[in-house]
């Protein structure tokens with residue numbers, strides 16, 4: 440029997456492609472800044488190494504490839520008209536600290552396999568096809584996420600140059616060290632007219648598909664997300680000699696704030712808040728903490744409900760710090776709007792997923808952030824989620840099966856073909 444998506448494919452081609460995606464995820468997992476886990480951040484030596492490996496894979500798949508002015512890696516295959524806009528397929532290659540193998544990575548490698556399998560068929564398309572590997576979606580190094588995709592969306596904010604990593608290196612200096620020119624970052628921007636849409640496959644990072652026993656789901660929208668750096672300041676003093684009525688313990692104030700985040704978010708619909716990092720200064724066993732620094736990740740299906748939580752939290756911080764003789768301040772380091780996925784792209788992804796034989800293709804809201812949040816400002820966005828066992832992600836146990844990757848490849852390829860024949 441001929442293949443229903445690509446009649447010329449030999450039997451087993453999808454399974455082989457899925458197996459290649461899995462093997463390549465393993466291969467990239469070995470490129471890490473640590474020996475005890477996976478970590479690949481923006482503008483690091485690992486970024487350069489992985490871009491080099493993926494560039495070779497892009498060439499092997501017959502793509503013309505380049506690195507853009509923000510460090511994203513691209514591959515391109517022409518459609519009928521070499522000047523036609525591109526349908527972009529991809530995801531990201533950077534990771535969080537102590538990451539799994541698939542968040543972002545599987546979407547880049549799936550895009551590459553789809554374009555390889557489509558092969559010469561692309562030459563008849565009314566659009567070209569691009570594969571993109573973004574850096575950095577996670578914002579693990581500078582706090583601000585979606586840096587590479589923001590550059591592509593033409594939304595690079597010059598205030599970001601002064602963001603610093605943990606070692607005090609500025610984003611500007613990291614650019615230069617990596618071999619990029621900060622003065623040219625605007626060249627990474629892709630004008631709206633050069634884009635025919637953006638499709639991304641990604642593991643779900645939540646348990647809905649696994650609970651429903653469904654391999655694939657189609658994303659309806661992505662949550663509005665903000666990140667803050669909070670600082671609570673008190674007074675560092677002797678841990679023995681300072682009586683309670685003379686203490687201004689910054690950590691105790693911060694601790695109350697952390698619990699308030701949970702209480703306020705739980706009281707809102709579809710808002711989650713996370714304090715993922717908490718440091719105290721001077722950080723000594725026998726000194727009352729004089730300063731506490733916290734990160735806060737706050738997201739909501741609706742920006743209004745997220746911002747209501749922030750407003751209430753600010754009020755509580757005033758009270759907590761007032762009561763304890765402390766002060767507090769906040770810096771917003773990341774802001775991404777909610778993005779509603781395009782109805783046509785949702786339809787073609789759904790049809791593609793149904794074509795794999797899956798009966799109940801779920802519609803899913805994504806509380807997790809994705810590069811489509813930045814791309815949504817310049818083109819239509821569609822996302823396909825792959826089942827992720829137990830929904831565990833941002834963790835070494837992150838997983839996806841070869842069978843689900845195969846289904847994802849078929850669905851994505853079918854979606855691209857639908858669009859080409861619109």
Ligand code: GLV
Nearest residue numbers: 576577807808809
């Ligand atoms: C990225 O994975 C994010 O949702 O923060």
Ligand code: MN
Nearest residue numbers: 517521522567
């Ligand atoms: Mn072209």
Ligand code: MN
Nearest residue numbers: 535542577833
């Ligand atoms: Mn992630």
Ligand code: MN
Nearest residue numbers: 542543576808
């Ligand atoms: Mn991701």
